[in-house]
Amino acid sequence: MQSEDLYKKLAEKIFMGSSELIPKIFAAIADPEEAELLLALPGTAQTLSRALGKEEDKVEEMLKVLYRKGLVFKKSTPEGILFRMCRDLMQFHDATILWPEAPREFLDLWQEFMEKEWPAFSEMAEKVLPRPVxxxxxxxxxxxxxxxxxxxxxxxxxxxxxxxxxxxxxxxxxxxxxxxxxxxxxxxxxxxxxxxxxxxxxxxxxxxxxxxxxxxxxxxxxxxxxxxxxxxxxxxxxxxxxxxxxxxxxxxxxxxxxxxxxxxxxxxxxxxxxxxxxxxxxxxxxxxxxxxxxxxxxxxxxxxxxxxxxxxxxxxxxxxxxxxxxxxxxxx
Ligand code: SF4
Ligand code: SF4
Missing domain, CATH: 3.30.70.20 (Alpha-Beta Plaits)
Known part of the structure; x- marks a missing residue:
């Protein structure tokens, strides 16, 4: 898959497929290999390693990095630690901005989103949400x-x-x-x-x-x-x-x-x-x-x-x- 398509698909996963900037924000925080792993979620390191044909150790290492970046969340289950992707725009926003190693350009992209796309998105969110969050x-x-x-x-x-x-x-x-x-x-x-x-x-x-x-x-x-x-x-x-x-x-x-x-x-x-x-x-x-x-x-x-x-x-x-x-x- 072309890398632009990977980032578009990631944006779709958080219901932001029509956004111009969300795929760019994903591209600024995840390389194409990380994007493929995100698209394969949810799963444990073991199931993901099988699905992607990668060494389990390598998948575990990548998940650790993605967790620190705020792109994946983990939960203990009887089958092992289950990883899932951030579930929506708000979680993507709140978690990734706190990525401790975030470069200024990444934060600036988020600010560009806030100025260009957030006002229209918030208008739509206000209409569909039964109560403010x-x-x-x-x-x-x-x-x-x-x-x-x-x-x-x-x-x-x-x-x-x-x-x-x-x-x-x-x-x-x-x-x-x-x-x-x-x-x-x-x-x-x-x-x-x-x-x-x-x-x-x-x-x-x-x-x-x-x-x-x-x-x-x-x-x-x-x-x-x-x-x-x-x-x-x-x-x-x-x-x-x-x-x-x-x-x-x-x-x-x-x-x-x-x-x-x-x-x-x-x-x-x-x-x-x-x-x-x-x-x-x-x-x-x-x-x-x-x-x-x-x-x-x-x-x-x-x-x-x-x-x-x-x-x-x-x-x-x-x-x-x-x-x-x-x-x-x-x-x-
Ligand atoms: S409510 Fe208090 S702060 Fe406000 S104008 Fe009156 S005295 Fe001043
Ligand atoms: S509590 Fe005071 S500052 Fe807050 S909205 Fe009411 S009038 Fe304004």
């Missing part, structure tokens, strides 16, 4: 103490209850480089942490360091996001409004690519001094300044419940109040 978790200190705080709303509790924790680079800031906010700040939990540590893409950290990273994220204006499922916290991403693959299309194109939290901001008109500091913290245009009253007001339709505005209000005029029921967060 991710949701916002509020800044935990921002929730009014009188409100009901459930485990899946509480970023601190998520960390307290985590088994293993690791920190990885933010794939979006690593590729986009549009702001100077921290890159090593995405928190992996449980199996995701074990995967990151095993692959060499994450650094094991303890709860104190994880909480310090959460505080840092809040100070510099990063939005906590996680899986949009109540019982499934395997990461806490700390997203910015400019580099992130989700928030620019949500803000500029109004695509619902991330769900809000269950909370909205509420301003205490008696405490608000009209300093306007909170205005620039809100990436969603949910805050407006009322000149007549000299206070800031919240549009609850636009508020995503991130709580970043509260972090900067020295007058303690902002609280987060419960706005959506507990079952707003999908259970499975």
């Amino acid at each position: 991710t949701r916002i978790v509020p800044v935990s200190e921002s929730i009014d103490a009188r409100q009901q705080i459930l485990a899946f709303d509480d970023v601190r509790q998520m960390i307290d209850e985590a088994g293993d924790i690791a920190v990885t680079n933010c794939t979006c800031r690593l590729t986009a480089q549009k702001c100077d906010r921290p890159v090593e700040i995405c928190i992996q939990i449980g199996k995701a942490a074990q995967y990151a540590i095993d692959r060499g893409t994450g650094r094991k950290i303890d709860r104190e360091e994880a909480l310090a990273l959460i505080r840092k994220a809040e100070e510099v204006g990063l939005i906590h996001t996680t899986m949009n499922r109540a019982g499934d916290t395997h990461f806490i991403c700390n997203c910015c409004e400019d580099c992130c693959m989700i928030f620019p299309v949500l803000i500029n194109k109004k695509l619902r690519m991330c769900d809000p939290s269950r909370y909205v901001a509420s301003i205490d008109a008696g405490l608000c001094q009209g300093c306007e500091t909170c205005l620039e913290r809100c990436y969603f245009g949910a805050l407006t300044f009322n000149r007549e009253k000299n206070i800031v007001e919240v549009n609850t339709e636009e508020c995503m419940g991130c709580g970043l505005c509260k972090v900067v209000c020295e007058n303690r005029a902002i609280s987060l109040i419960e706005h959506r029921p507990a079952d707003f967060i999908p259970q499975v």
Whole structure:
């Protein structure tokens, strides 16, 4: 098979057959021999060696390299370790960008994809997905103490209850480089942490360091996001409004690519001094300044419940109040 065909077939395997850039990204990370092995997946080193007519040792060595590159994932089975290819665009994106040896040209290709093809793809994804894959978790200190705080709303509790924790680079800031906010700040939990540590893409950290990273994220204006499922916290991403693959299309194109939290901001008109500091913290245009009253007001339709505005209000005029029921967060 011609090598262009190999990369086109790999793109088809992750449902991106119509993309111009995805085959190029595959070509930048896998040579033709590796591409053939990827196309033969899933399988164990033994079954793959038979299927491809290669020495088993050689196949094992290649799988090790592809695992580090983020192109294959492994699972223990009674028949041995089963290898499979990344299953979709998101997994291909998240895993390969963290390839520790990724050259800058590879990351730049991903950024080209984000600029040229991602907006149209995200429009289509928004239409077909029943719910966004991710949701916002509020800044935990921002929730009014009188409100009901459930485990899946509480970023601190998520960390307290985590088994293993690791920190990885933010794939979006690593590729986009549009702001100077921290890159090593995405928190992996449980199996995701074990995967990151095993692959060499994450650094094991303890709860104190994880909480310090959460505080840092809040100070510099990063939005906590996680899986949009109540019982499934395997990461806490700390997203910015400019580099992130989700928030620019949500803000500029109004695509619902991330769900809000269950909370909205509420301003205490008696405490608000009209300093306007909170205005620039809100990436969603949910805050407006009322000149007549000299206070800031919240549009609850636009508020995503991130709580970043509260972090900067020295007058303690902002609280987060419960706005959506507990079952707003999908259970499975
Ligand atoms: S930061 Fe606080 S005091 Fe200043 S405008 Fe916003 S809510 Fe009012
Ligand atoms: S007003 Fe803006 S910054 Fe404050 S919680 Fe809502 S979305 Fe976040």
